[in-house]
Amino acid sequence: MRAAALGFQIAVTGLAVAFLLIPALMSAVTGVTANYFRGLSSGLTLDWVARVWELYASTVWRSMRIALGALAAALLIGVPAAYALARAPGRLARAIEEFVSLPLAVPGLALALALLQLYGTWRGFRISEWFILVGHVLYTLPFMIRAVLAVFAAIDLPKLEEAAAALGAPPWRRFIDIAVPNAAPGVLAGALTVVTLSIGEFNLTWMLHTPLTKTLPVGLADSYASMRLEVASAYTLVFFVMVLPLLVAMQWAAARAQGFVR
């Protein structure tokens, strides 16, 4: 009975791993294979990657710029906001928290439509990278706020602040000296989440982009539709190489923040 149950668990886990990993591996291998239809025997090559770089390097740089922009915004807006939400008691603060978390629940397509409806006619803004950045900040900000709030909730921020106040620290010093350093694990976890999600964001970006403001995932969609399989795979490989370290770091940071929270 027990052995059968274990066998079942191993089989399901194994199938899940295969389902998730085989296509990713196929993509990675295809990206460096000379000819997909002839298989690996056709030889390995970096030509496809070079071709991707030639065609799409600008999307890589743009995605990095926007991700860093989203990170800066998440730090400047999200960390103080989490602090304010942690301090402010009552229904109003909870309602605001719920409202700014809406982008987690409302599909990106709807948010993008809303932004287009209101700002679509502001040409200069509409065609700039800033427009996409706004979308990314909208979507990633709640992750930063939640990550930091979770740490604030776990460290008994009010008591530490009272202690600092009793020692003579005015509010801004308590924020700089006590709140921010003690929230560091949450800020780090939030920051990595923001960057990872921004680099992979498609739903909003597809609606917000212009031919001159393509990001990496937009370029990917483009290559899936119009390029040969090897190029699409090589491009996907570039994406993997960018996000894999971020993802590993993100999970490490989240586990660390979790341990801290516990």
Place this chain on the structure above:
Amino acid sequence: MSGAAIALEGVARTFPGGAQAVRPCALVVPQGEILGLLGPSGCGKTTLLRLIAGLERPDPGGRVLFDGRDVTRLPVEARHVGMVFQSYALFPNMTVAGNVGYGLRVRGVRRAEIAARVEEVLALCDASALASRRVDQLSGGQRQRVALARAVAVRPRVLLLDEPLSALDAALRERLRDELATLLRRFAITAVFVTHDQAEALAIADRVAVMRAGRIVQADTPRALYAAPADAWVARFVGGAADLGGVVSDGSLLLPGGRLPAPGPHAPRARFLVRPGGLDLADRSEATLVGAVTRATFLGDRLRVEIDGAAEGALVVDAAPDAAAAPGARVGLRLRPGGLIVVPEAEEAP
């Protein structure tokens, strides 16, 4: 008022929702005194301490004065107090030295001066070896000493301590209680500390203010508090006295199980109480009171005997550990000198 480090005038605190945690109360703490705020949980003692600190604002009309100066409207960071929190609230992002020096850093004191003062205060608290430790590497007792050092490093006008020993386990608590009493006197500082533990209050304080349901019901020296409680509630709370009931007649208190000497004069409606140490088991021939043992608990240094039928309620008597008092036995009782506590009938309703 000169010489008063802290004075409270008509200070009350009503929480949103209407609960009055502290009823209008007055309190004067002279310079250099160590005052204990003692009361059961929920009596408002911590709120009163937070009102003194400036962490809570009193209801309109109440005034808090430090050295005669009205500080009611000053927030805690401007009151120049030292505070030790129940959980110590040490900053996890700083070392011990960083914690102790933080108050000075906030005040813009020069680095070298901070270092010197931190060293001095840590030495005073016997915690010099801890200076470079991280906060999470400290034991409970070490945390308490660091919290104390941090609070006094800024040379505060008054030191406020919220249940400073309650986060420690029982064995450590007793040792640190005496240590804390020594340290507070070494600092020669006006201090107010909150506790629910009467032994702690009596051991540390110069004067104890007993609180009940948001009111200070008695503020006196530990001895006076013990010997002359203001009312029956204080007598029961401090030292665990039991009501005897009975009626006075001709210099004696007449009780169901006999009588006890109670030389007058007494107020017309006086009440009589006795603590476990106020009575002693006695040979039936010498006893003035007789009752039946319902339970006898051996506590090592004494035998705690519960007795029915002697007074109107149950009595508890601490007898010699080898006393013969088996449940069901009838025993004689005798009043020890000074064992009888007399309080006025009036007992303020909570």
Place this chain on the structure above:
Amino acid sequence: MRADDRFTLLAALPLAIFAGAFLLLPLARLIMASGEGPSGWALYGQVLANPRYMRALGQTVAVSGLVSLAALAVATTAALFLVRRRFFGRSVLIGLLTFPLAFPGVVVGFMIILLGGRQGLMNALARDLFDARLVFAYSMTGLFLGYLYFSIPRVLLTVMAAAEKLDPALEEAARSLGAGPVAVLRDVTLPGLAPALVASGAVAFATAMGAFGTAFTLATNIDVLPMVIYTEFTLAANIATAAALSVVLGLVTWALLFLARSFAGAAVAAGG
């Protein structure tokens, strides 16, 4: 006002400005836009009465629901295995299983094409082994697998976190009382995981409801609501209808997550 409260407000100010300009006003504008078509607010009635839209909504809900259940079943089985057993390479395996978390919908779509497309692995295997044709990427099956692909890692992470916090003494107590493995699973383990299951199931459902990139890449002719909205907006330039459908989709997803969170009490958030 006290200095503390002033500073709190100051700290919230950047958020207030950003959320006001780029969330509150645009959403208000979106809702207004849905009423600015030729039929005004009656559009909502028409949308709800339109068989094509309702079929799309029904299909979206159905595929999202099925995906959530399948992801819960797979991820819970794997999570219990991964939490209870210690073996070589376990942490690597967990890392690999959560790798797709960072994939956008388009990449997931591409993964499904690689598996089940005309040039995909399954088709090649079927051709070589059985001389048959096996292409499923562009059908409902492909969409289902695509959604499953990005749902499994999300559910897995949440359920694993909950399973790690489960007190092993509870299961031992049940076994000491004579409960067999099935009874322990049914009476102790799954009830203990219930909040995490509800939370992660709701997230999977909401994510699938709003998923656009996967359907877009698979270029299916299956009408899921996000694709309908996209088509109405870009091809038909039917802005009012697109806005109205977005409002409906947004409300349905948000309400579901809100309900799940009140039940589970945990942080429930969709993504991707």
